[in-house]
Amino acid sequence: MPIDANADIEITGFAWVPDFARGYVRDLRPRWACEEAGIGYRQRLLDFETAKGEGYRQEQPFGQVPAYRDSEVQMFESGAMVLRIAERSEKLMPRDAAGRARILTWVTAALNSVEPFVFDLVNIDTFNKDAEWAKLRRPQVIDSLRGRLSSLSNWLGDKPYLEDDFSAADIIMATVMREVSDDALMAEFPNLIAYRERCLDRPAFKRALEAQLSSFSAEPAMA
Ligand SMILES: N[C@@H](CCC(=O)N[C@@H](CS)C(=O)NCC(=O)O)C(=O)O
Numbered sequence: 001m002p003i004d005a006n007a008d009i010e011i012t013g014f015a016w017v018p019d020f021a022r023g024y025v026r027d028l029r030p031r032w033a034c035e036e037a038g039i040g041y042r043q044r045l046l047d048f049e050t051a052k053g054e055g056y057r058q059e060q061p062f063g064q065v066p067a068y069r070d071s072e073v074q075m076f077e078s079g080a081m082v083l084r085i086a087e088r089s090e091k092l093m094p095r096d097a098a099g100r101a102r103i104l105t106w107v108t109a110a111l112n113s114v115e116p117f118v119f120d121l122v123n124i125d126t127f128n129k130d131a132e133w134a135k136l137r138r139p140q141v142i143d144s145l146r147g148r149l150s151s152l153s154n155w156l157g158d159k160p161y162l163e164d165d166f167s168a169a170d171i172i173m174a175t176v177m178r179e180v181s182d183d184a185l186m187a188e189f190p191n192l193i194a195y196r197e198r199c200l201d202r203p204a205f206k207r208a209l210e211a212q213l214s215s216f217s218a219e220p221a222m223a
Contacts, residue, residue: 106169
């Protein structure tokens with residue numbers, strides 16, 4: 001499993017991305033959720049031109065990947081997809097309302113209260129490393145991110161996962177943690193490093209990563 005040409009679930013990805021992005025494209029999240037749940041999915045790989053075209057924007061208004069469909073719904077946003085997949089598997093989300101609410105809360109927190117701070121640093125370290133404004137801004141960005149990581153670290157304490165068991169929320173939070181581009185900052189929070197490793201050490205994550213990496217062509221499609 002789970003890549004299966006006849007599967008109900010379809011997830012889009014890019015046919016090619018530059019080396020630095022390989023393994024970090026967000027279709028990794030629903031792929032990982034499917035792997036954890038043991039649910040098959042089809043992959044539909046797009047070139048950039050197709051992704052930015054009007055047809056695909058009916059599926060993903062921002063011209064990004066991933067987009068998702070199954071026999072009942074069509075969606076975009078990787079967090080929403082992971083929750084949709086989690087509805088099919090108790091391995092990713094409890095069935096009771098209180099438990100589900102906690103997972104929804106943590107998925108939203110990862111995407112809304114943590115990821116923007118991580119992305120501010122990625123934007124500097126990956127996309128604007130040599131820009132003068134980036135050098136000036138970086139210390140503030142580090143401080144703000146430190147605040148978020150500190151709060152997360154306090155919540156986590158010595159718990160293995162955000163809630164009682166591994167869940168959809170850990171898929172999203174671990175993929176956010178994976179993008180923290182300052183090792184020295186992460187080193188201030190040993191429990192977050194251990195949490196990230198614990199999540200990324202899961203066989204399902206490794207299979208999802210391998211599936212994404214092996215989906216890329218060596219060269220971009222010719223225009
Ligand atoms: N919030 C969206 C973000 C999706 C996203 O950033 N996709 C990137 C790849 S990781 C993309 O398609 N980038 C190309 C672009 O924005 O033009 C989600 O989580 O699904």
